[in-house]
Amino acid sequence: MFAKEKVDQIVDSYTDFSIATICSHSALQIFNGAKHYGIKTIGICTEASRELYESFPYAKPDEFIMVDDYSALPVDELLEKQAILIPHGSLVEYAGEQINSIALPIFGNRGSLLYERNRDKMFNWMKKSGLKCPKILKPKEINGPAIVKFPGAKGGKGYLVVHNPDEYYSKVGEEAKTMIQEFIVGIRAYVHYFHSFDGDAGYQTSYGRVEMMGIDRRMESNADEIARQLSVGANIPISFTVMGNENLVLRESLLPQYMEMARGVCNTSKDLFGGIHGPFCIETIITEDLDIYSFEISARIVAGTNLLESPYSFYTHGKDYTTGMRIAEELKEAFKKKKLKEIVY
């Protein structure tokens, strides 16, 4: 793990800062948000992606650093440009375990990624935060629909649903390292939050405030097109590969619970690994009895925030406001107040 003290030394030496990220996932939103606040942007990009990221004048980075692939980041060049790296799903995926050793300031807390990458730790964190979670089953305990998750977050790709131990062993085998969860039936809601070191909106936490930014529902193939499948008589196994996202609002009476859940997650994260800073998402399913089950926390910006026009961020900021803008605003404020060290690692 790259030492926090070294990150602090780097940040202390910055006379200004720029925002850098890999050209993928939510990069357009991140660049657009930074431009809004006059912050210089750097896109770490492959030749194959460059044309796309040049094609949106209001979301194109000011500068590209070209790489052959995303597994090795141009650290020296980024340091020279006084960059703060914004982690998103693709960056976490490409960097893998190595994200811990990146010798650059990363917005947020790289300590959270250890929890994000390990499902047992993640469930421990969620339960300590007071969240209700799906039951985790051993193969022989499967008695009804259960979802089987393989290691590594792959946007749901490759997950299976099984109904009994025999089906599990025949489809998965004895050796595979999986997490089996009871399959919760209900409405999925992926709720986006932002923890700020000195915001004045949202709910108070033990080290700042947490505000709700928006909510999405993922479009997952072919789970979300089952009716069409059935109508043409196709019998294809259910799959959960994420293809996109759509906006969602919740019944207002559910919001207090969701805000308390976020507060619990922030406070517990402070105790477990020094806190969440910036965007995060709690992935949930609401049953017909209005029980909220949480099955994952993403401790960084999620792709569902790429949707504009959330009423919740409108109510907080009085205008359409993206998570990309919120990141830029937070970093600018922290730089001005010499508090960057509190929100990068």
Ligand code: ATP
């Ligand atoms: P990512 O890290 O991109 O969020 P992932 O690969 O970690 O994805 P999950 O988010 O855990 O995968 O799950 C993928 C999808 O599977 C969810 O979006 C949801 O539709 C479905 N799912 C996950 N857990 C459950 C559950 N316990 N019951 C019902 N559906 C579930």
